[in-house]
Amino acid sequence: MQDAVRILMLIDRAADPVDELDIADDPALQTAVGVVRTQVRLQKLDFWVRNPDYLANELLNDYESGDHDPALLGLATDILDSEEPELRRYPMLRYLFGAYEDLEDALSVLRHADLVVRRKKGRPGHVVQTNYFLLQAGRDMVEKIRADFPDLMWYSARSALVVELAAGQGATQLKDRQYIVEEYLTTPNGVRIPSIADRARQRLAEIRGKIEEQQV
Template sequence: MANFEQVAKGRTTSIYQDAVRLLLLIDAAAEPVPDPRPTEAPPDAVAVLRSQVLLQKLDFWLRNPDYLADELISRFERDGSADDLDLARQILESDEPEVRSYQMLRYLFGAYEPLDEALSVLRTPGLVVRRKRGSAGHTSRHDYYLTTSGRAAAQKIVDTAPDLSYYVERSILVADLAAGRRGSALRDIQYLQPEYADAGLGTHIAGIAERARKRLREASAITDSGGQQ
């Protein structure tokens, strides 16, 4: 199997770009800290994203607009929301899948990217705090707590960095598409794509832009003919 750290050295984004993307994604998808407050929650935590699996699967959709659009088409077919089809059309009728895609590696549990370096950029100033769950010598889950400073930093990006509006908007869309489901549920959805399921361990997961565009044309034709309300 390929060494994941070595493959990841071919990244096309910087550690700081990854950190900003992850901060916006955690801010959009994290749930409010529950009441009663867990003992492991930092005093200044305002929200929590539970599990690295969930973070990785959300990040996969954020980094792969073609897969994101394809899932929007699937939700349109289930729920009939024209907004979903319009969003998929905006993505697929542009060059977004070609210029905004950053492929991830296929690992034992689906799409994977080493996150420690990017998360360390967020943890050092206390924007995100990671808590490990499990027993001694066995970590069963990582939880990511967004602090008041982290939420303020994310809001500052929204207010003062219009060039990052793409990631702000897409993070919100990805969180909405996930609909509060666990990481394992998103993984199962993503495994339905043959390019994802059939990727060799340690290799990058191939894109599906052309197949997604074909689905978009078919869904649009059905809608135009009055077959979908």
């Protein structure tokens, strides 16, 4: 159930507007309010939600490669100065196309509750794309969870941050971006991707050191 809540919150934050062509002549999609296109994109976004150390490392990447936005450094600091990389970490397996975890159980909960509808494109035995449609009932459930279960708000807030980090990048770009991390790239297939919390914290310390030197 926790997986189902996390995925629902992520789909709610990551969903793009629905195209009328998507829902035409499909009764099950008449109340759709958003869609996450491709399983790869959903998996890549979920990886950052489940691995705060990798997320913080990406925030540091954007900080150093951009205009040194202090907000990015602050977000990474909040994660790495806490126990979040240890307490919130939910590792994923490494497969041929990067981080992967079977989401079928979580998605089946959402589908049976009529909160999310999955649609596949292609033909039997050769699926080329899987899309996840958020129904109005799903969005209503997200609002109810936010109101009634404040402890679960972390999933919504973290999903929002991950979606902002991935803005303007397609599924393939996200996959390539995650492959840049050496620990991710070199993990054997079928093995859980290891933590990089210690290295990310060391990197943060070095950035802080440079800032202090510049201020002297």
